[in-house]
Amino acid sequence: MENTKKVDMTVDIAGIRLKNPVMTSSGTCGYGRDYLDIWSPAELGAIMVKAVSIEPRNGNPPPRIAEIPSGVLNSIGLQNPGVRHFIETDLPWLKSIGATVIVNVVGYTADDYAACVELLDETDADMIELNISCPNVAGKPIGADAKATETLTNQIRNITKKPIIIKLSPNVTSITEIALAAEAGGADAVSLINCPMGMRININTRKPMLANITGGMSGPAVFPLALRMVWQTANAVNISVIGGGGIVKWEDAVEMMMAGADAVFIGAGLFYDPASPLKVIEGLEKYCCDNNLSNVNMITDSLITDR
Numbered sequence: 276m277e278n279t280k281k282v283d284m285t286v287d288i289a290g291i292r293l294k295n296p297v298m299t300s301s302g303t304c305g306y307g308r309d310y311l312d313i314w315s316p317a318e319l320g321a322i323m324v325k326a327v328s329i330e331p332r333n334g335n336p337p338p339r340i341a342e343i344p345s346g347v348l349n350s351i352g353l354q355n356p357g358v359r360h361f362i363e364t365d366l367p368w369l370k371s372i373g374a375t376v377i378v379n380v381v382g383y384t385a386d387d388y389a390a391c392v393e394l395l396d397e398t399d400a401d402m403i404e405l406n407i408s409c410p411n412v413a414g415k416p417i418g419a420d421a422k423a424t425e426t427l428t429n430q431i432r433n434i435t436k437k438p439i440i441i442k443l444s445p446n447v448t449s450i451t452e453i454a455l456a457a458e459a460g461g462a463d464a465v466s467l468i469n470c471p472m473g474m475r476i477n478i479n480t481r482k483p484m485l486a487n488i489t490g491g492m493s494g495p496a497v498f499p500l501a502l503r504m505v506w507q508t509a510n511a512v513n514i515s516v517i518g519g520g521g522i523v524k525w526e527d528a529v530e531m532m533m534a535g536a537d538a539v540f541i542g543a544g545l546f547y548d549p550a551s552p553l554k555v556i557e558g559l560e561k562y563c564c565d566n567n568l569s570n571v572n573m574i575t576d577s578l579i580t581d582r
């Protein structure tokens with residue numbers, strides 16, 4: 276009766292014990308209320324909330340979403356109500372229902388990030404995820420420069436004891452160079468991937484499908500790219516790795532963990548199947564039962580590369 280054995284689904288990320296390794300990714304489920312009729316954020320390992328900035332932002336003009344084969348192209352532009360609003364309204368509610376909350380923080384400058392984190396440091400938010408990789412705002416993202424990544428991480432390390440996750444951009448030549456810079460700066464974890472940049476054109480109007488012209492790609496289309504980058508990163512750093520990009524099914528999550536992810540996130544997968552986080556948790560547990568794994572973290576790094 277192998278299948279009735281209890282699997283330990285808990286994982287340790289950046290020193291915090293999570294009830295399972297499945298998270299929903301920033302920007303795809305707001306501040307936790309969007310899918311309440313299907314799942315509660317408290318059922319997840321953690322919820323990564325939509326980016327917050329020190330001042331509210333309107334984001335980019337519409338259209339902000341276009342379809343791509345097996346995915347979605349977006350240029351939301353970090354629309355959000357500001358960190359103070361989040362701290363007053365959404366965070367207390369998320370904590371009251373028992374969710375583990377990862378706050379995605381964004382800024383135009385290092386001082387913007389610092390101001391946000393100073394406010395969050397006074398709250399019971401569980402972890403801070405620095406979004407240094409948004410492809411939809413003007414200027415070169417910090418996450419495209421190793422030195423700038425290390426400097427910002429270090430500056431934030433000095434103002435909070437909360438675990439810091441650096442969200443990495445796939446729009447770089449060497450993902451490991453940036454991941455190692457985050458680790459050197461004092462990050463507790465890295466999460467990847469944010470959206471690779473893409474573009475679509477409407478051939479009848481000859482206009483770009485997005486008002487912003489370019490946008491970030493998500494969904495199954497990016498899965499192999501994400502898997503490769505997670506594998507390279509996990510082989511390079513000694514801190515926790517949260518892997519995602521294109522995960523919809525539990526089998527995708529198994530692959531991502533085998534490549535080295537300690538936990539996974541689901542983003543655009545929610546648009547394909549809003550119940551996917553629960554199905555992925557269930558599927559991971561069953562996979563462990565079927566393969567005699569007593570702890571879900573035994574999947575992590577179990578890739579065999581010898582032929």
Ligand SMILES: Cc1cc2nc3c(=O)[nH]c(=O)nc-3n(C[C@H](O)[C@H](O)[C@H](O)COP(=O)(O)O)c2cc1C
Binds near residue numbers: 302
């Ligand atoms: C509509 C939309 C909004 C997003 N907003 C954010 C954001 O605010 N902060 C962030 O770090 N990533 C943001 N992302 C990126 C996702 O969190 C994720 O890293 C990316 O979409 C790849 O994963 P996926 O293919 O599972 O969606 C957004 C993605 C989408 C589709």
